[in-house]
Amino acid sequence: MTTQAEVARPSGVAAKAGRRYGVGLRGARRVRQDADVHAVTERRYDVPRTRRRVATALSAGLVLMMALSGCFWGDSGRDSGGASGRDAGAGIENSAADGGQPVLPALALRTGVTRVIGELEPAARKRLARTVDALVGRYLKVAFLDPRSRSDTSDEAATSRFPGFTPGARAQAVADRRLLTAASLRDADRVTPVLATAYVSVVAPQGKPVGATARLALDLRVSADEGNRPVRVRVRGRLLLTPTSQGWRIFGYDLAQSGAGPEGRRSR
Amino acid sequence: MRARGRRLCLLALVLALAGLLMPDASLRTPPAALVRVDSASGVDHPREVLWVLALGSDAREGQPPLRSRADAIQLVGLNLRTGSGTVIGIPRDSWVGIPGFGSDRINAALELGGPQLMAEAVAGLVGIRPDYVFVTTFTGFKSLVTSIGGVTVDSRLAFTDDNMVGSIRQGWNKLNGPQALFFGRARHFLPRGDFDRSANQQELLRAILRKVRAQQDQPGFMERGVLSATRNLYTDLSPTEIYRLAQGATRVDPERFHGCVVNGSYGFVNGASIVFPNREQARRIASDARADAELDGGC
Numbered sequence: 001m002t003t004q005a006e007v008a009r010p011s012g013v014a015a016k017a018g019r020r021y022g023v024g025l026r027g028a029r030r031v032r033q034d035a036d037v038h039a040v041t042e043r044r045y046d047v048p049r050t051r052r053r054v055a056t057a058l059s060a061g062l063v064l065m066m067a068l069s070g071c072f073w074g075d076s077g078r079d080s081g082g083a084s085g086r087d088a089g090a091g092i093e094n095s096a097a098d099g100g101q102p103v104l105p106a107l108a109l110r111t112g113v114t115r116v117i118g119e120l121e122p123a124a125r126k127r128l129a130r131t132v133d134a135l136v137g138r139y140l141k142v143a144f145l146d147p148r149s150r151s152d153t154s155d156e157a158a159t160s161r162f163p164g165f166t167p168g169a170r171a172q173a174v175a176d177r178r179l180l181t182a183a184s185l186r187d188a189d190r191v192t193p194v195l196a197t198a199y200v201s202v203v204a205p206q207g208k209p210v211g212a213t214a215r216l217a218l219d220l221r222v223s224a225d226e227g228n229r230p231v232r233v234r235v236r237g238r239l240l241l242t243p244t245s246q247g248w249r250i251f252g253y254d255l256a257q258s259g260a261g262p263e264g265r266r267s268r
Numbered sequence: 269m270r271a272r273g274r275r276l277c278l279l280a281l282v283l284a285l286a287g288l289l290m291p292d293a294s295l296r297t298p299p300a301a302l303v304r305v306d307s308a309s310g311v312d313h314p315r316e317v318l319w320v321l322a323l324g325s326d327a328r329e330g331q332p333p334l335r336s337r338a339d340a341i342q343l344v345g346l347n348l349r350t351g352s353g354t355v356i357g358i359p360r361d362s363w364v365g366i367p368g369f370g371s372d373r374i375n376a377a378l379e380l381g382g383p384q385l386m387a388e389a390v391a392g393l394v395g396i397r398p399d400y401v402f403v404t405t406f407t408g409f410k411s412l413v414t415s416i417g418g419v420t421v422d423s424r425l426a427f428t429d430d431n432m433v434g435s436i437r438q439g440w441n442k443l444n445g446p447q448a449l450f451f452g453r454a455r456h457f458l459p460r461g462d463f464d465r466s467a468n469q470q471e472l473l474r475a476i477l478r479k480v481r482a483q484q485d486q487p488g489f490m491e492r493g494v495l496s497a498t499r500n501l502y503t504d505l506s507p508t509e510i511y512r513l514a515q516g517a518t519r520v521d522p523e524r525f526h527g528c529v530v531n532g533s534y535g536f537v538n539g540a541s542i543v544f545p546n547r548e549q550a551r552r553i554a555s556d557a558r559a560d561a562e563l564d565g566g567c
Binding site for chain 1 (some may be wrong): 304305306307308309310311312313314349485487488490491492494495498499506507508510511512515516
């Protein structure tokens with residue numbers, strides 16, 4: 001039986017007269033020779049409904065508490081733009097309370113490894129889920145919820161908006177920051193996350209995760225001053241992740257951002 | 269007259285009520301919307317422009333794919349930054365110098381020295397050294413096309429073949445694995461023989477790219493493809509490298525993936541039919557596309 005397809009990487013070192021091509025398959029590892037077997041092991045994991053309900057209830061409770069605290073305790077120091085009250089308590093204002101480092105709001109990011117292509121132990125799956133939660137959560141907070149992502153959109157500042165990105169991905173993301181951060185929301189007084197999910201498909205040959213795709217859905221309620229109706233901004237797409245020597249990193253992205261217009265009574 | 273006045277009064281009342289009772293437009297959710305969606309994508313790969321030598325080995329069952337003749341030879345350039353691509357087709361019977369073996373048909377290089385020698389032979393003709401060599405067999409190619417649910421090609425010609433079973437109509441053809449293999453191999457009834465066949469192989473590559481890109485948003489699709497590759501590829505790349513390479517390659521837009529076939533003239537050497545490739549054209553195309561995988565000057 002023969003292997004049906006091959007990829008060889010020239011292994012020579014670039015030299016002045018041109019690279020020397022070592023035998024591309026030197027040291028090659030024959031993983032499997034049966035090309036007729038294309039079936040792959042795939043497991044799907046739904047986010048447990050009860051857990052979702054509990055999470056939803058907790059989120060709702062938390063949001064309600066924060067909203068009430070905002071109403072009762074006021075927010076005079078921050079709300080210079082004329083917006084009244086604090087919507088859901090999760091929004092942050094354009095000017096930081098202490099004029100320095102703003103406190104980023106808690107982001108109720110829902111993550112989970114929903115598809116395992118290959119084999120992955122439950123413990124490893126949970127570890128990966130925690131890693132993605134931290135990685136994606138930090139990016140979303142810094143890129144979309146930190147007021148500085150709207151107030152300072154310079155090249156220099158933008159390089160700090162992509163924590164957890166590989167250097168090459170960060171360089172490209174800086175160029176695409178209008179869509180990968182809240183840079184286009186300069187006039188917003190308040191940006192409040194109303195939906196944040198990142199569900200992960202991971203490929204794990206021989207029990208080792210080698211790459212993953214996080215499907216991202218982020219909805220932001222964006223409020224301007226002077227009583228204008230808030231608008232909903234949606235970010236959708238994929239974040240591509242891979243393990244590196246520094247741990248898991250985002251090495252690619254494919255994201256779309258859209259404004260869905262004013263929020264209506266029935267809009268979701 | 270009086271009836272008309274009553275109707276006008278009724279209309280005025282309805283309008284007034286509507287104005288009072290209907291919520292202001294700004295408070296309602298509009299029943300339709302037209303919004304702008306902007307998107308951005310990027311993939312970090314050690315190389316911004318990749319050149320991959322894609323070979324179709326004619327190894328039959330039991331023969332080593334790396335030491336058989338190459339039936340299809342396509343040098344593929346991918347610009348992972350801009351999403352553009354170029355593919356340079358080389359007729360398999362091109363008569364070229366093969367380092368250490370004198371002159372021979374270019375497809376003999378794979379048999380004589382494996383992927384490395386094949387890469388050197390192509391570099392000698394075109395002037396671009398590939399970063400990767402990808403080799404697949406007939407069976408592997410059919411499996412690849414089958415695994416993505418078939419492809420749809422836009423054929424310039426209608427044709428059949430006297431050596432193989434299959435037929436292609438002009439325009440769009442939806443092909444399964446075996447039909448796609450026929451599209452990429454048939455040449456006997458093509459007006460320009462091997463040159464047209466090479467162009468068809470480029471259309472196949474474009475069709476595969478179209479299909480993969482159309483499905484890459486499906487959860488698990490890319491991961492399934494990568495796992496299949498790690499299981500069925502004979503490779504010295506790590507699975508992580510394959511994953512990053514696959515994600516990078518699909519950045520290329522099929523509409524910006526242009527191809528040229530190296531032209532030439534038919535001739536005979538020792539009684540065997542061969543192609544004398546147009547080296548000047550090959551070098552010009554390569555010079556144009558080498559740095560950015562874009563064909564600014566055409567073929």
